[in-house]
Amino acid sequence: MRARIGVITFPGSLDDGDAARAVRLAGGSPVVLWHGDRNLRGVDAVILPGGFSYGDYLRCGAIARFAPMMSELVAAAGAGLPVLGICNGFQILCEAHLLPGALTRNAGLRFITRDVRLRVERSQTAWTGAYAGGEEIVVPLKSGEGAYVADPGTLADLEASGRVVVRYAEDNPNGSAAGIAGVCNAEGNVVGLMPHPEHAVCSLTGPSADGLGFFTSVLAAGVAG
């Protein structure tokens, strides 16, 4: 049976369709999950997609973290369910304290859409197993509040424990601390990324197909588990 990957739609989610398509292209079955429900429908993993949940009012992700589905997700993530937050999804995971740190306004204070080169720093997570450590990939970044920040102790801890998952490999496009583009929790099942691998799943509509590995990784991890 094909692995079932849930994609949560919040009011204002925008890349939910793209995340579902990426799951499908990777060989999985996408499952629609609604923010207001409390049932994860037995999925094997969950993606929090990009967008502007609740219009990003108050603070990016600050309202979405209180959605009924999020309390289910926090519990399931604690029990080891693979969770990937992309862009707004990453912001929600930080607000929900599933990941450390926060995302703030870009250094240039403008929204940036740019194809960025990333280095996969850690391939031992549920979402990056398909990549070689140190592998460089090109995927789009598109965000206005993508600058990753954390206190010095947290940053040191992330580096020491190898929890920086991806890093900007050329210029730092948004002023993220230590060029961090994505991090994971201590167990490696929860990953958050600012760039959008779901927009790099075929060369017709993206700059590359380099992003597909995030979705094949979790499927492979599911089969192995």
Added chain:
Amino acid sequence: MTAAGTAGTVGMVDTVARALALPSQRLPFAELGLTAEEYDWIVQTLGRRPTGAELALYSVMWSEHCSYKSSKVHLRRLAATGPASAALLAGIGHNAGVVDIGQGYAVTFKIESHNHPSYVEPLQGAATGVGGIVRDILAMGARPVAVMDALRFGPAAAADTRRVLPGVVGGISWYGNCLGLPNIGGELDFDPCYAGNPLVNALCVGVMRHGDLQVAAASGPGNQVILFGSATGPDGIGGASVLASASFGEAAAVKRPSVQVGDPFEEKLLVECCLELYAAGLVVGIQDLGAAGVACATTELAAGGTGGMRVRLDAVPLRDASLGPPEILMSESQERMMAVVSPGRVDEFLAVCAKWDVRAAVIGEVTDDGRLTMTWHGETVVDIPPASAADGPVYQRPAERGPDQDALAADDPAALPRPADGAGLRAALLALLGSPGLADKTWVTEQYDRYVRGDTVLAMPEDGGVLRVDETTGLGIALATDGNGRYCRLDPYLGTQLVLAEAYRNVAVTGARPLAVTNCLNFGSPEDPAVMWQFASAVRGLADGCAALGVPVTGGNVSFYNQTGTVAIHPTPVVGVLGVHDDVRRRLSIGFPSGVAASIVVLGRTEAEFGGSAWAHVVHGHLGGRPPEPRLDAERRLAGLLAAAAADGVLLAAHDLSDGGLAVALAESCLRGRVGCVVRLGGVDPFTALFSESAARAIVTVRPGAAAAFDALLRSHEVPGQVIGTVGGDRLVVDGWFSVDLPELAAVHGGTLPALFG
């Protein structure tokens, strides 16, 4: 207004009963933009003086913006002389035209201006321009899938441009990105004529299945009228203060804002809510609320349907409880729609709205009495025949060719000094490439999300945007907009045809077949006969051009009064062309292919045509002479050739030749492909070969081994083609004259906008 000022007391609402009781009272029509004749016409229609609410309603419905009263007599030509097209499912007169693209899909698209609000408050003005055009597309029953923006500003270095441009771009970025619509192209240009009158034209395109078309009509007596989306506030009703202060007591005077404020999150919810309502078959008729808000939606729905509607204005959800009937009618609060729903399905309708957190209220019902009546806490405040407001006056304004046109035409650019050696030609290329209108637009386009929805195949800086519509078959669409105020200033008839031809060609070079046209006609005051002549000539040019190219106009928008004092902008019709791709995997990029020594071919005929050219403008600050000759037959053959060549896979790239001619096109293709080229100029003199703006031309790169097949296509489509060189290396080389390496090209092209705007 003192006489009227004594007529009311604070909080008193002007009702029909009061209008009958005080028949001689004259309301402040002039302050609301109505003429004495128009006011008398209202009195004659109603058989009494209008109420304050009725006057508010007529004044916004009969504004130039809503009624097209000065342009209507000319626009009829577009519908009357349009070429027959089996692809047209809904044409002019609807919220937007609808075009059949095959496989059961239909596409709807339209471009609209938001010029004046964007000058007053750039961020909100541009943002709500996007929001408004998206609701037009949504009201047709389609899912909006992409936006584009055609932007024109005063001189790039002017202080006011630094105020307006970043705000406009920021507003489009904020609203469009938050709404989840990819921005796939558009234009950015600068000219002193737009100082004080920037042009912000927003285009939206939507996709639906054939059966999904919705109608803007209130049919079926007894059906319920539901207003849903944002609550109504005091947005965009600066004019209504006149009624409050002059007619109904000074104490009621409240300063109201004249600009609208957008909320893209609300619009995103509204989009998803509407699409779910359509899918469930819960909607009998629907209309978006744009200019003139509730006034426009109720009159147009009623006029288009069974003929009558009864509305309870006190049932409209408000976010400012102090609003009265005139203000509610005039409010331009954003993110609102009005639907007509069968009484038995209202509960289901409201449940879908609740799911999406969209506020909804039943505010009235459809009748068959031929009257639009509105009550306010039980008292009648509006009682009119709806068609009288919806149809409005029609003016045949005087039009006369401007006295300066002859002198302008006589000022031939042939007299301008031209570069004759390699260094001079090189300098001219770099001057053009670095000029704000031709420079790299990344500073702008990087602020727009082009990836969302995952179907963007081509976006800026390509000639046209291309979207995939069907993931299985590869069916898709291409879109481009074009405008050229300089050509149109020299000759509005020919200029408009050139603009149409360029948008058509921009779609064709992606490999698509052009299908249909939308337009946004930006002009000065219609009360100036010279402007009216420009307008009439432009519309005639567009109608004749569309007939020659075999593409119908499906709809559009007119923006008049783009002028400061007596000085009007250049006449600037902006034309959008939609094309269809049978398989988007065969699309062509402007970028030269790297790693193959493919040959470069110039298609079309090059002659010395420099009137209104980018070279004359950038290098000499000159505008005069005649614009290039439109060659519409040649355009049609060129488009046919490009579609066939793309489908056969014989080409690797294609780029249209327009502003800046061959020289700028070569540089853009090198930069996009990150590879150089070597070309040899033959035939005409090198300056003409490089910088002429003759129409109906493109450069293509032929797949190695496919030269014979391409030659056969050139012959069968009767398009002249001349091999001028090959792709390769890391320099743009014009053999025997000059070369520029790619880093210098990139620095000149890419440095301009960041240096100006940070």
